[in-house]
Amino acid sequence: MKTRTLKKDKVNIITLGCSKNMVDSEVLSGQLIANDINVVHESEKRDHNIVVVNTCGFIDKAKEESINTILEQVDLKQRGKLDKVFVTGCLSERYRGDLEKEIEGVDAWFGTMELPLILKRFDADYKAELVGERLLSTPSHYAYLKISEGCNRTCSFCAIPLMRGQHVSKPIEALVAEAEKLVKSGVKEIMLIAQELTYYGLDLYKQRRLPELLHALADVKGLEWIRLHYAYPTKFPMEILEVMKQRDNICNYLDMPLQHIADPMLKAMKRQITRKEILDLVTSIREQVPGIALRTTLIAGFPGETLEDVEDVKRFLEEVRFDRVGVFTYSHEEGTSAYDLVDDIPAEEKERRAQDIMETQQEISLEKNQEMVGKVFKVIIDKKEAGRYLGRTEFDSVEVDNEVIINTDRKLKPGDFVQVKITRAFDYDLEGELV
Template structure:
């Protein structure tokens, strides 16, 4: 989501004469704007490390100006400005126009649909909403980014059309909670209407849904996923846990029964659906019995993709004030490792059944002269598996969507060759 914010900012600056490059190594001699994350401990540490690296470059004179924006500076503006004086200016998550004015750009012509992509041109993220109205006990996002605000459909369709003109064939829809789209406007059918409009954008082949909260799944949405030729048979649903006890203290709006019934319904109605979820282990109220229940759930459900976070106490959240973080870090890590070891075995078994199949594959990048890396519709970029394509004859190019025959597999990746 931060990436999309950066691309909007870059597009307007570029429109007014700035040359844009992404990455610290590309910014020598110019202005560097760092967009930070401040959601969990690891993300904060990574952001601070990047700021310190950039501050050192600023001190050496490698860059002329250093500006920091995003969640971390939204949460800790005073502390950061005192600790890292090399930064020229700090901005939060609601200050894009202020940043542009600091760059000398007029803002009366700001167009929220313009993007300068940082991803490969054949896929792009489409952020359909900002903020969140949920108040999960462990999460600081509502405090950082505010309440849920759905982006108007016409604006999103225009943005999608512009991304397609830049080469996008795949749109990855994201929000803090995708299935809440429109509910802030009392329009429960708005997400379906958006998807139907995006289907009509010529040149877009894949529509992928991320961050779908377990509630608010309509029958119409499930039917759309099952029937649309552009809908990836892929869904990312962050369940977080399966224990009713833990979910209640997390202040989640779903329990074990709803989670199991949703997974069963989705798989029954959407053939070959690839399911991704994320889980939290080591939450303060999680007992050994709760963890074993979660482990059994993962074993029974056989997710196609799974990520596990160890609980990170966030100041200002209900969990931080209600539940002391007493579970040792080594126990949290052991629990995470146990689930990921199980998932690795399950993923190996899931991938084995793909051998011999011919699947449409989106080619993402080239590894060497005769090898390319791509993805099936069952895999999202960066977080899921890849297809290693042996292309000795040079049939394929980056951005192609082509049939690939699967010939081998490993825990997370597949191998294949262009189908004749």
């Protein structure tokens, strides 16, 4: 692409939203680099002349952040600081027509599955042989591995199928090849992600094949940790747990978003599961994999939610004692079946309910962390900050879970595995010393 600067183009990619978006940005980066185009991720140096904003359109806060970021980049362009601004991702996929009318100055808008069209804007070719080649935006010792795209579920609150389409699994062979490339580049831990992890394989192989995929990935030499994110609870494939027990490099960790506990809300959300079935599932998982860390996410303020429903959630958390919990407030999304319901809970009340639930979990988290004091755990080092090292146990994923604070004079580097004895516990973090 020729620009008025006559300098070689340098592209800055800004990624908003989830880890699945991050992988898309990394793949775009790999393609641009293969076409001899300079790329950086979220650079603050301002030495680039083109920006690609990879947007999120999942909930109101994410949309607002995406729009503000687009406007900031357009302003830089209008002030002569940039030559081009491109927008891609979920927000662009969903609202492209409206955004084109309302925001001037964007050079082109792209959907979630239009990578070849983006590359054309750079006079670049899509290189099929680069499947699995990415410029990581994460630290070099961990990466996300997206095993499928889209979702076939019909949860009433969720707009993901509108933005990402139907479920499409990647072949096992392709995922293993991608994992091998990641390990060769220095990756020690991969987080498996998808809109719906447990559905994997149904489209390609006419049966759920996540257990087979896990075995194949566990065979990749040098891959120390494999972590599972976003497992749907309905018709949960229990064979996954057998693999987890058999393979040492699959973390005893499962991220399983439940969204709610109260039966009226589960029905309204079209979750295809009941409170009792959730309790039975959690009990079975813990029986099969003793010591497993269970993470879940919940929604507060869904239309029609009562204070008794909120109390039910809190009682369930106290009974089940999840290791990790995140709470989001309900976002009224047009195009979803819940949009036909009256969004009858004020935003302030949604926030209050979310905070109320998190305060219950905060006490549980502190108690669980206190139980770890005096015990020794394998910890991966993520970074050094303020003179101390920060790492994680196998029971904690990146950014969303606990960190282990380590004070030591030993020289450690990101990706190192060390044995740490826990000496102090906080609400959401641990402190320890090297063994």
